[in-house]
Amino acid sequence: MSEKRALVFLAAFPTLLLLTGLIVEPVSAVPDGLLRIITSRSLLLQDYLAVGGIGATLVNAGICGLVCVALVKQCRVQVNGPFIAAVYTVIGFAFFGKNVFNIWPIFLGVLIYARTQGIPFRNSLLVALFGTTLAPLVSYFAFVSGMPQPAGIVFGLVTGTLVGFVLPPLASHMLRFHDGYNIYNIGFTGGIVGSFFVAVFRSFRFQVAPEIILSTRYDRFFEIFFGAIFLSLIVLGLYVARASYRKLGDSMWRIFSSTGRLVSDFVQIGDHAATFINMGFMGLLASTFVLLMRGNFNGPVIGGILTVVGFAAFGKHPLNCIPVLIGVVLASLITVWETTTTIVIIAGLFGTTLAPISGQYGPLAGVIAGFFHLSIVMNVGVLHGGVNLYNNGFAGGFVASFLVPILDALKRSRKPA
DSSP: OOHHHHHHHHHHHHHHHHHHHHHHSOGGGHHHHHHHHHTSOOOTTBOHHHHHOHHHHHHHHHHHHHHHHHHHHHHTOOOOHHHHHHHHHHHHHTTTTOOTTTTHHHHHHHHHHHHHHTOOGGGGHHHHHHGGGGTHHHHIIIIISOOOTTHHHHHHHHHHHHHHHHHHHHHHHHHHHHTTOSSOHHHHHHHHHHHHHHHHHHTTTOOOOOOOBOOOSOHHHHHHHHHHHHHHHHHHHHHHTTTOHHHHHHHHHHHHHOOOOSSOOHHHHSOHHHHHHHHHHHHHHHHHHHHHTTOOOOHHHHHHHHHHHHHTTTTOOHHHHHHHHHHHHHHHHHSSSOTTSHHHHHHHHHHGGGHHHHHHHOHHHHHHHHHHHHHHHHHHHHHHTTOOSOHHHHHHHHHHHHHHHHHHHHHHHHSOO
């Protein structure tokens, strides 16, 4: 597939979301909904569907996605697995936490870092896109911290820019902590940075704490809507591969054989056709998981599903993700966490950040990783107060850094002398 067509593919999904948002609700209601989204706390877990309504939320997701695609085009980077994952992740989190206002300071901070280091912005674009995990810091200080206006807005913009500036050097360093077995590396980095900033702000009496606001109104619509999109991805993959289905089979095998450990670009390991099919499969798998868990298709859950779909181009496939999902469910059955709640369901969806452990060490290791992940993710959010949207990536870094050395030692002990 040519780069031009790959870019069209990348832009098609956010465009569809934008147009759908303008159709499902009166256009006149969208600006008010967007304003409520922009001025909300945006901390975990604040569902934009409950805050601004379905139309404004879809428009917000569509615009955020198109902004990311525009940056990809402007920087002339290749539309590969990592950038597909980044764009879909931003779109997913534009249902809860990221909006058309709070993502810009992060981009600016990364741009300033690139300029001070004398490197092209394109080299740090991936960090900029994923780095919007800390966008809620901007919204918090701009609108809900209690600071007088316009000082609050200025402070929020400055804080977001500073966060964006420090993310690139820290991201490469943090990768060594979990050795690539936590796919959401920026989530772990964001957790460290967010915890640092929040600790300082709490020392000045700022109350930064998560708040759960969830919608239950749009389940059936999103079940059908996303189900159709994921099936379309499979059809698209089959169409792209129409010249040689044997080649498609080989590409699918290479993807399913991959451990998923960073950096696993499925566009390079397989090809575009196989990647699209894997994305469709993973979307249907994630949606089925939510339905089996009797969950709601609210903002955070949709964010989890779309992140899984995005990372189906960058490390995740059914074979390395299902064991982690099983581990999270088993943990919920014997711990204090209620299995059908949103926080457990998104712990499963986002917990697939640990899929490389399953891919490298086998299904049992994946189940163990998922089992421990649920307990860790439920307890680390207090450190950053909900300003790091990739809380599961933060928790996944700790789980991977704990389990991988042990698994390595056990693996070595089984080898003959």
